[in-house]
Amino acid sequence: MNDNPTPANKSTSPISYSDHWTKIHGPSLGQFIFKQQPDDFVVTEKLSFEPTGNGEHVFLWVEKQNLNTAFVAEHIAKFSGLPLRDVTYAGRKDKFAKTYQWFGLYMANKKEPDWKNFDLPGAQIIKATRNDRKLRTGALDGNHFKVVLRNTTSLCHEQIHARIDSIKQLGVPNYYGQQRFGNTRIDDPSALPGNLALAQKMLDGEEIRNRNKRSMAISALRSWLFNEFIDQRIRTLGYARLFEGDVMQLAGSNSFFLCESIDEKIKTRIGDKDIGVTCPLWGKGFLHSSQTIQKFENSLSKKHNQICGLLAALGLKQERRAMALFPNNMTYSLAEDSLTLSFDLPSGCFATSVLRELCTLLEDHEQ
Template identity: 50%
Template sequence: MQIDNWFYLHPKPATCGIFKQQADDFVVQEILGYDPQGEGEHIYLWVRKEGLNTAYLAEQIAKFAQLPLRAVTYAGRKDKHSVSEQWFGVHKPGKAEYDWSALNVPGAKVVKAIRHNKKLRTGALKGNKFTILLRNITSPDGLAGRIEQVCKNGAPNYYGPQRFGDSRYDPKGSNLVLAEKMINGEAIRNRNKRSMAISALRSWLFNEILSERIQAGHFATPISGDVMSLAGNASYFVSEAIDDDIRKRLTERDITLSAPLWGKGELPSTGATLAFETRVAAKHPKVTETLISLGLEQERRPIVLYPENLSWSREQDHLRIAFDLPAGTFATSVLREILNVETAEIGPSE
């Protein structure tokens, strides 16, 4: 199970750059999509963190507040090797408050705390804002053209290497190694590791199907029986025939093509799309059988990723680029279409 052979939308870029030489080379800020109301039984914490994973910080917040871990929630996990600003939710009915400035976790700071009347739930994000510095850019001549292509055509909505583990220490990614053990019948007893392995396995198969669709020349071209995802939500519909209205809605980004997140049940696709997705999945019977046995349901994920509010500048031999992405998507999948990225060993921020 490889993670470095998936097809590019355009020819592999010639430009190269170094990614994450320092933690603040990769800055991510959550876009919640709504404003906490200032009252209610849930405390929302806006936290700036560096060099910490989200689950660990949630544990530390629970300990500080002397609450069970289930009382602390977050909308999404953020890359440990970054500077990130994200929301945590603390369920604390009543009027008692905390001095959050006393939370003593190196690398973390509570910027503000505000109450809200609803629980902060996993996935309850509109998106994320990324600001990225890529260092020591080489062969930059085609850079502007590649960025323009991504803005116009989007990028393949691959799951990024973070989903599969830290490739600097294991070429296959540690989560994917666990996933391979799982499909070969080995039990993973640690609940968190098991969850990460399952996510890696399902994501890997999605990427395989997407890659083969690009190879077949149908990344942006709809075919009969395609499942169209509606922009901004999880709804979808099947297009038995491809007409001018469908093409217009695709061009306007009102809908996008999708591929399966494998699980039990029938694929919603029909016709040529059903035949294609079934053929690719049949190459990986152990993967599909494992995902079905785990009780996961068939779901869909858009195959096209459009960065919004993209801006960029050259700073000597560095590239600074910023853009917004929907929740659940990966900045590295956008970068991959623009330049070859070499991930550095993380050093402290300056």
């Protein structure tokens, strides 16, 4: 049985990808080398709770580099003698980076192995503790990023200070980053990244049998469409400009409300970054927006009607995501030939969406 809803026609609005989405902070400050070595991109996970120290679930704090999260989870499952379904994590982390994250293992009535004997090149279990509940996807406050950009000799303090100050004040468009869309082909950089290429096959009616690849393709397609909504809204209505009929999100939560009128209280909350404008994550059901914003969102959905139809047919529901992203605790240090940046982002947000507002990234690692 084919689990992929088959579109009636071939794609009339094919996916395109060239990182064409609108920037808001002006021209790039230069072309800088990114991820020359794992220590140049360090990601540290922040759970939304503290492990209790007891319970049926073992929590492992793991350092990894040049390995993807799912691969490490598979090896932890094999080492501990658990089925893969009993090894969980709150979020996937970059492969080409040094990352620190938690893995959760359901080990009720099972003997805990000696974690010192875990052997996987590129991964190290730093500590183990326990918790009374399962580690679930999304159970994060966010992630801390430390980024080193190299070949920055053309950059001066005045330039970087002004740009970072602008980012702190205005934020950046909350685009999904390139990692969501998959790797580009070295032999054909113009081709769709891997996950989007699979998504295009689904749009053309092809069945993706591998469940993990299918899930990543669907996620990439929905993310690509969200980026299109932000880009077109900036071009058409302006960056994060508030309208009656906007759906607002309470900062740091999944609470939303409809802005029916714009008063001083709303303006103050916007200025304090207590609330923010959202764009749709497409799925079945009605748009939560109204008036001008609903008309705009409906118009863009018609342009991408096949993509919207597929996402709805797959059972995804209408959701919202913040349009603007504000890095917290953002600092920088400029050396002779490198720029070091440090900042915190909410869960599900991408460091590359911040970095692209500074410069053009030249990734220097083997894929």
